[in-house]
Amino acid sequence: METFEQMLATPPSWLDASGPISNVVLSTRVRLARNLEGVPFPMRAGSSDLERVRDRALAAASAGNYLANALVLIVDEKAQSRRQILVERHLTGREFLGAGPGRAVIIGDGELVSAVINEEDHLRLACIKSGLMPMDAWRLVERLDTELEQNLHYAYSSDWGYLTSCPTNVGTGMRVSVLMHLVGLVRSNRIAQVLGSISKLGLSVRGFYGEKSAALGGFFQVSNQMTLGQSEDDIAYTVERVAGQLVSLELEARSELTKKGGHRIEDEVHRAYGILTSARIISSDEMMALCSSLRFGITEGFIDSVNLATANGLLVSTQPGHLKHFDGRDPGPDRRDRIRADLIRRELASGSRA
Amino acid sequence: MICDECGRPATIRFVETVNGEMRVMQLCGECAGARGIGLSFAPLAGPIVNLLMGFLEEAGADEPVEAQGSACSECGLSYAEFRRTGKLGCAVCYTSFEKELRPLIRRINGSSRHTGKIPSKAPEDAESIREVRRLKLDLDRAVRGEEYERAAELRDQIRSLESAQCGGGDDGDV
Ligand SMILES: [Zn+2]
Ligand SMILES: [Zn+2]
Numbered sequence: 001m002e003t004f005e006q007m008l009a010t011p012p013s014w015l016d017a018s019g020p021i022s023n024v025v026l027s028t029r030v031r032l033a034r035n036l037e038g039v040p041f042p043m044r045a046g047s048s049d050l051e052r053v054r055d056r057a058l059a060a061a062s063a064g065n066y067l068a069n070a071l072v073l074i075v076d077e078k079a080q081s082r083r084q085i086l087v088e089r090h091l092t093g094r095e096f097l098g099a100g101p102g103r104a105v106i107i108g109d110g111e112l113v114s115a116v117i118n119e120e121d122h123l124r125l126a127c128i129k130s131g132l133m134p135m136d137a138w139r140l141v142e143r144l145d146t147e148l149e150q151n152l153h154y155a156y157s158s159d160w161g162y163l164t165s166c167p168t169n170v171g172t173g174m175r176v177s178v179l180m181h182l183v184g185l186v187r188s189n190r191i192a193q194v195l196g197s198i199s200k201l202g203l204s205v206r207g208f209y210g211e212k213s214a215a216l217g218g219f220f221q222v223s224n225q226m227t228l229g230q231s232e233d234d235i236a237y238t239v240e241r242v243a244g245q246l247v248s249l250e251l252e253a254r255s256e257l258t259k260k261g262g263h264r265i266e267d268e269v270h271r272a273y274g275i276l277t278s279a280r281i282i283s284s285d286e287m288m289a290l291c292s293s294l295r296f297g298i299t300e301g302f303i304d305s306v307n308l309a310t311a312n313g314l315l316v317s318t319q320p321g322h323l324k325h326f327d328g329r330d331p332g333p334d335r336r337d338r339i340r341a342d343l344i345r346r347e348l349a350s351g352s353r354a
Numbered sequence: 355m356i357c358d359e360c361g362r363p364a365t366i367r368f369v370e371t372v373n374g375e376m377r378v379m380q381l382c383g384e385c386a387g388a389r390g391i392g393l394s395f396a397p398l399a400g401p402i403v404n405l406l407m408g409f410l411e412e413a414g415a416d417e418p419v420e421a422q423g424s425a426c427s428e429c430g431l432s433y434a435e436f437r438r439t440g441k442l443g444c445a446v447c448y449t450s451f452e453k454e455l456r457p458l459i460r461r462i463n464g465s466s467r468h469t470g471k472i473p474s475k476a477p478e479d480a481e482s483i484r485e486v487r488r489l490k491l492d493l494d495r496a497v498r499g500e501e502y503e504r505a506a507e508l509r510d511q512i513r514s515l516e517s518a519q520c521g522g523g524d525d526g527d528v
Contacts, residue, residue: 153475170448
């Protein structure tokens with residue numbers, strides 16, 4: 001078992017670009033929402049209820065195989081900086097930042113499987129894999145779910161399925177999210193049209209970073225909207241199929257762009273690389289745009305001195321909560337942009353291909 | 355790349371939705387900051403919850419006034435509070451507010467019946483109720499496809515399962 005500090009020493013393994021179609025798809029996440037029978041949902045549960053749920057869930061996890069040796073974080077009020085890091089590593093949602101006591105997170109090896117206790121639902125089980133792997137991620141989180149339910153009695157009705165705090169999760173409680181880098185579609189101005197047609201297929205799209213449906217650097221998250229009326233296999237398959245279509249459109253756009261203006265793109269991605277390896281102050285906005293260009297340069301073969309895993313890792317390790325942790329204190333905005341630039345230079349130097 | 359707002363060098367391209375229309379913009383860091391485009395891992399639920407709130411608002415116009423005042427018998431959550439937050443208080447809320455929830459959930463999913471995984475601790479007849487539902491869908495398809503032999507087979511299977519359920523738990527709403 002790792003400690004929290006050991007976990008932070010490396011980016012989550014789902015960013016290591018080892019999975020299929022890693023040039024376009026960074027990761028696939030499948031999560032299942034579950035609640036225990038006879039206890040109000042976390043939002044309306046008292047602290048003794050929350051603690052009871054937490055202890056039962058922790059006991060069930062340690063009795064099984066998948067999370068038996070996992071890192072268990074009891075999230076109390078003191079651990080605000082840890083919460084920020086959990087959000088940045090996609091282990092919990094933002095709501096977790098303000099939640100009171102009674103919460104816990106269980107994190108398996110390499111952050112591939114995890115369980116969040118008493119967020120919006122009593123339990124949120126998740127599996128994140130590198131590349132486009134909805135079926136595999138679903139199968140794995142399903143086995144974790146089956147293992148836990150040996151010791152937990154879930155709130156379930158044969159009519160509605162798994163009962164969840166928000167009616168938008170009821171049924172399977174399943175959300176499949178594919179994190180995609182659609183830089184080619186953004187640059188060729190086809191993204192609006194393509195994403196518009198996605199929403200007609202019952203999938204939702206949002207920027208991976210940031211609110212207000214804004215997406216920086218062409219990083220998008222594509223997920224299923226419907227959770228009821230289809231089997232989990234069907235949901236995973238639908239997301240896989242639609243994401244696959246997006247991949248082919250993206251690859252088409254990239255090859256057109258490089259055919260039409262390869263020398264311009266070559267120049268631009270090397271400029272981005274130059275800034276990332278030399279600049280002393282880099283804001284998070286600039287980082288996102290430059291990292292997008294860097295990834296684009298690597299996948300199109302213009303840049304071969306950095307590997308994709310290193311570029312992906314920067315997306316998480318340069319987030320404010322991580323920088324604060326590495327710095328040992330809250331650096332404030334000015335110093336944060338400086339330590340971000342330092343970290344990027346270090347990572348790019350050590351992540352170079354020998 | 356030049357900022358759409360101020361003409362200085364832009365560092366960000368992003369997509370935004372205005373009145374349902376998506377458009378691509380490029381901005382410098384400052385103008386992006388001014389528009390509140392921050393960098394964070396926002397919860398995935400965002401747009402889906404917005405969808406729910408939109409439906410709730412629409413449904414509100416047709417809801418009888420007494421629905422607004424009703425509350426869950428188990429956890430005490432009022433329907434008005436659910437309308438405000440989009441979150442239910444406990445598993446029993448699904449029964450307490452069934453009349454209001456069923457059309458809402460049907461709008462989101464195009465269906466209001468679970469056909470996925472069943473927990474091992476579910477009531478014993480859950481599996482057979484779901485099987486009947488699945489067979490009825492197949493039957494529908496067979497009849498539409500004019501496969502009458504297959505339809506007759508399916509009808510027999512449904513009948514034997516339903517009689518085993520002693521009264522059945524299915525309302526035939528398929
Ligand atoms: Zn500007
Ligand atoms: Zn209730």
